[in-house]
Amino acid sequence: SACQTKIGELSRGDEVVGLNRAFLYAGTPTIIASLWNVDDAATGLLMKQFYSHWQGGMNKAEALQQAQKDLRETYPHPYFWAAFSLTGDAGNRE
Template identity: 40%
Template sequence: LQRSFLVAGADMLIMSLFKVSDDATQKLMTKFYQKWLATGDKRKAFVEAQKEIKAEYKYPLYWGAFNMMGID
């Protein structure tokens, strides 16, 4: 599926490797977009958002499923 998005022109994707809590996902994505808008740096925003979620949800089940791939 990721390849289809990249071939269609997406430069980056954030995807989960397995089913994740809707609450944790919503928090991660909200933090990511806030940080991205503030800094303009997608990768840094994603890493920082994951760190914040990791502090709130200790188990990787909530934050470890997500990865970002693509070209900046």
């Protein structure tokens, strides 16, 4: 996993520049990133659930939201499931 991928540094103009923005500039349509260091087992479970829901027909935003709800059953503390955010195209499977 790429923990803390959305954390960036402040640059001129107070713009946050991080790995997340670099992927967007490079043409990546969608990024799911964590805002803080998250347990690898929890991250793996979240991503497994995300892809299952996305392949099942949900759009990316819905799939992430449902994966976070699923993760709460095993890991109820927000530390494990609240770190993840989606940036970019949240639409349907392509």
